[in-house]
Structures are given as C-alpha cells and as structure tokens.
C-alpha cells in the first residue's frame with residue numbers, strides 16, 4: 001500500500017519536472033504571497049525581540065508619564081503638555097516612588113544644534129536630572145554625571161554621548177572642553193557609556209544637560225516633548241501609585257469630570273502590550289491579505305492543473321486502458337497540485353528570508369527573526385491550498401471515461 | 411501448445427450486443443444484435459469495411475466502453491452485472507493488453523519506463539520491475555533503446571514498445587486495433603511474428619486489421635459488416 005503512494009509520488013514529481021517552466025510559473029503566486037508574509041513577519045519579529053530585550057533591561061517597575069498626543073487638538077493649535085509643576089506635585093504627594101526623573105527635549109523634538117571649534121552638528125539635546133542614570137542604568141565613562149547642584153544652579157554643563165564626541169571631533173577625553181548648544185556655551189563634564197544602535201536609533205548620539213538649564217534654554221517652559229519617569233518601589237503598589245498620580249495630575253491640569261486625561265501613565269508592561277498589540281494587528285491584517293493572495297495563487301495552480309489534465313487527456317485514457325487504479329490517478333493529480341503549491345511555499349520562504357534581510361539592511365532595522373511557526377504555517381497553508389485547488393482537476397482526471405479520454409482530440 | 415477447441419474455455423462471450431451512439435440528434439446503431447465467442451488461446455482476426463464497428467467492438471471487449479444492450483461475459487462473469495467501474499479497471503489491468511493503431515506511449519517517459527507502468531499499476535515489487543520490463547523490451551528487439559523517449563523512436567519501434575507494454579503483465583487477452591496500420595512491411599512482419607509467438611505461448615489474441623496478410627496469420631477470421639458478424 002505504501003509502495004503505491006511512493007509510486008504515485010514519483011509519478012507526480014516526474015510530470016511536474018517534465019513541465020518545469022510551467023510548474024515554476026504556476027507556483028509563483030504562492031511563492032510571492034508566502035515570501036511577502038515571511039518578510040514582513042520576520043522584520044516585525046526582529047523588532048519585537050529587540051524591544052522585548054530592551055524592556056527586560058529597563059525594568060518592570062518603571063512608570064512613564066507623557067502627554068497624550070491628540071492630533072485633532074494639535075491641528076487646532078492645542079498641545080497637551082505636562083508641566084514642571086506636575087513633577088513637584090508628584091514628588092511631594094506620592095509615596096513609594098523613587099528616582100523621579102524629568103526629560104525635556106531642547107528645541108524641536110529630535111535635534112538641536114551643537115558646535116565645537118567651528119564644527120556644527122544636529123543632535124538630541126535633553127534636559128534631565130541626576131536620577132536619570134539610575135533609571136536607565138547608564139553611567140559616565142569619563143568624568144561625572146549631572147548632579148542635583150548642577151540642576152539647582154542651572155549650571156551650563158553637559159554630558160555627551162560617544163557619537164557626539166566623534167562627530168564634533170572632540171578630544172578623547174573631552175571633559176573640561178566647551179561646546180556650544182543653541183548659542184550658549186556648555187562645559188563638558190562627562191561622556192556617557194557606549195550603547196550603540198537600538199531600533200535604528202543611535203543611543204550615543206545624545207547630549208544631556210541639567211533639567212532647569214534646559215528649561216531656561218527653551219523659551220517656552222512647557223513643551224509637548226516633556227515627560228517624566230520614575231520607579232515604583234513596591235510592585236504591589238503599582239496600581240495604587242498610578243491611580244494617585246492620575247488624580248493629582250487631573251486636578252493640576254484642571255480637568256473636569258467627564259473630560260479625558262491629557263496625559264497617559266505607562267508601565268514597561270504597557271509599552272510591551274501596546275507594542276504587541278500593534279504587531280498583532282499588523283500580523284492579522286497581513287494574514288488576511290496573504291490569505292487572499294494565497295487563494296489567488298491557488299486559483300493559478302488550479303488553472304494550470306486543469307490545463308494540464310486537458311492536455312494529458314489522451315495520456316489519462318491510455319493509463320486507464322492499461323488499468324491504472326482510479327485512486328492512483330486521483331492521488332497523482334492531487335499530489336501534483338500539492339507539490340506545486342509546496343514548491344511555491346518553499347520558494348516563498350527562501351524569497352521571504354532574502355527579502356527580510358534586504359529590508360533590514362537597507363532600512364537599518366534590527367536583524368529579522370524568522371519564527372518557526374511562520375515557516376510551518378506557510379508550508380501547512382501551501383498544502384491546504386494545493387489540496388483545495390487540486391481537488392477539482394484531480395477528480396476531473398480520475399473520473400474521465402476511458403473511451404472518451406482515449407478518443408479525445410486536443 | 412496448440413489450440414484445441416474441444417478443450418478450450420470461452421474467454422469472451424458477447425450475447426446480443428447492441429451499441430448505439432446517440433449524440434442527441436441522431437442515434438446510430440453501430441453494433442446490432444451481435445453475438446460472438448472467443449475461446450482461451452484463440453488467435454482471431456477481425457476484418458470489415460471502415461465504419462463497420464470493429465474498433466467499437468474491441469473497446470467493448472476491452473471494457474473501455476459499455477454496450478447499450480445485451481450481455482458480455484468475460485471468463486464466465488457477466489461484467490455489466492457484476493463489475494463496478496473500478497473492478498472493470500482492475501480487470502483490464504489483470505487480463506487485457508491493448509495495442510492501439512496510433513502509438514499510445516506516454517510521451518514523457520522512456521521506452522523502459524513506458525513498459526514499466528503496468529507493473530506499477532499492478533504493484534509488482536519495485537525491485538523486480540526493471541528486469542521484467544527489460545525482458546519484454548528485449549523480446550520485441552528493443553533492448554538497446556530502453557532509454558529512448560518515444561519521440562526518439564521510429565513508428566515501428568514505438569509500436570513494438572507498445573506491444574512490450576501490453577505483454578509485460580502477461581495478459582490473458584491481447585487486443586490489437588490495426589497494430590500494423592502505420593507500418594511498412596518489414597516492421598509489420600516482425601510484429602506478426604511476435605503475435606504468432608504469443609499465440610504459441612498460449613495467449614489469446616484479437617487483432618483488427620484490413621490487411622489480408624495480417625488476417626491470414628490468424629486461426630479464425632471474423633468479418634464485420636454494418637455492426638453484425640457475417
């Protein structure tokens with residue numbers, strides 16, 4: 001019995017090989033669908049594993065408070081913001097938190113100008129406080145970090161990242177040198193440890209200055225790019241702390257009952273959750289698109305198979321005259337469809353792999369990860385499509401009357 | 411081993427067979443109340459004018475087609491009563507070897523692979539197939555062409571491959587529809603000699619032909635005219 005299946009398999013493979021070009025073309029639809037799916041999923045997975053890795057280091061007990069970006073309101077010129085007073089209120093009224101750290105981006109959200117000896121670069125300048133280093137677990141390589149005194153006296157001092165040292169061609173140990181940020185002179189007091197790139201963002205392309213200095217530098221005291229983070233000492237109290245902060249901020253922002261929060265309180269978990277839900281949505285939408293294109297691919301295979309059955313009607317007639325078992329003919333044509341489809345699936349996986357590497361390379365994304373499940377899913381889906389769309393042609397072949405098949409004139 | 415009609419058993423028994431082709435507009439009675447018996451080990455030739463129903467009759471005997479009326483017994487079994495479509499197929503596989511007028515080889519398979527197909531259908535153990543098929547090919551004098559595709563063979567060689575393929579499963583009945591129709595006299599002679607050999611070996615043969623020379627080789631000549639044996 002198994003011998004019969006082996007024979008049938010061989011026969012199916014042979015006749016696919018006999019029409020290699022046509023087989024290749026007819027499986028192209030499946031190959032492209034699977035390729036696209038693999039590429040997108042593995043790029044997303046690449047991001048996903050990188051992000052997860054990040055949050056593990058970041059700590060589950062941290063809280064982030066940031067303004068809600070309501071684009072509708074922004075269009076009307078209304079920016080939701082946090083205020084410097086929010087920080088004080090939380091510090092003074094919430095128990096069980098530590099290392100509450102503000103961050104403010106100086107001028108523009110992403111870049112500010114910094115210069116040294118005639119060289120000028122755009123970089124990310126942020127104002128923050130001494131606790132930043134504990135929150136992010138980043139410490140200076142050389143020199144020292146911003147202190148509470150630096151902040152209190154609005155000292156014009158800066159801690160720079162390695163990329164800044166390189167781009168401004170600062171000396172190897174730049175402490176004591178002066179650089180210019182937005183037309184003000186800052187003394188370099190330290191160099192941050194090296195982190196490299198993460199999610200396409202260079203973690204070393206950064207200058208930190210004292211928070212209050214930054215506020216005085218930024219003409220507007222409240223900025224949409226102002227947020228703060230803190231650590232909750234007792235994980236059990238996470239919920240309670242969040243509620244307390246929410247109440248305090250609503251009061252400070254003068255929000256009435258029924259008005260929505262103009263800020264959000266995020267935990268590392270929530271970051272992960274929202275990231276996961278984004279990737280999940282993408283995956284589902286993608287799954288839908290791929291299913292449709294797989295079905296189109298399957299129709300392509302069915303078309304080829306029907307053509308091939310018609311073309312081979314006389315051969316089928318001869319096989320029937322020789323006494324070929326119906327089951328064998330049915331299986332042979334079904335297998336041909338499945339193999340074509342699988343062939344497309346495997347080509348698609350290879351295609352997807354190459355594509356994802358190319359995308360990651362040119363877009364500078366984290367290196368893609370191809371999960372085993374998507375490979376198995378692609379293969380499984382290909383088989384299902386092959387069976388589904390191979391049935392009609394296979395039955396057509398197996399149910400031909402021997403005499404009609406023999407007398408068939410193409 | 412010669413043929414002794416007193417000892418032989420009926421192999422093919424056709425009783426009052428009608429065959430009507432009805433294409434919706436005109437119904438044509440191609441076989442009309444035809445009765446015929448062929449015994450085991452017989453070598454029968456079938457002649458008759460074109461359109462007299464020879465091929466139609468052969469297709470009925472080979473169970474490729476069904477009669478519109480009458481009964482057909484093969485080795486004593488009423489095939490229309492007893493056999494399903496799949497059993498008919500199995501019967502063809504076990505007992506009948508076809509040789510068609512136009513070469514009927516699988517175009518993408520080599521001569522040897524063509525001869526091996528019936529062995530695959532009847533599940534001869536894989537290891538034994540090649541040797542058996544090779545033997546059949548050698549028997550028709552084509553041992554050296556085993557690897558050739560049909561398109562790399564002459565018409566006569568193709569027909570000999572088809573004969574090897576019909577022989578390879580050692581069928582009880584060989585049905586040949588104008589096997590030499592497209593061949594020159596030399597190739598024809600070779601094939602007729604083969605038939606003679608098969609007959610001597612105890613096979614039954616029914617050979618359709620319109621050539622006297624072919625018919626003369628057989629033991630019995632059946633003449634068809636307007637769907638009847640005359």
Ligand SMILES: Nc1ncnc2c1ncn2[C@@H]1O[C@H](COP(=O)(O)OP(=O)(O)OP(=O)(O)O)[C@@H](O)[C@H]1O
Nearest residue numbers: 431432433438440459460461462463464465466467
């Ligand atoms: N499928 C069919 N539908 C309708 N009529 C058919 C069909 N097949 C055969 N016929 C008719 O049946 C008759 C007998 O055909 P058949 O092929 O049996 O003749 P034949 O004796 O083999 O002739 P030849 O010597 O030319 O091969 C012919 O008149 C033919 O037109």
Ligand SMILES: [Mg+2]
Nearest residue numbers: 464465466587
């Ligand atoms: Mg004929």
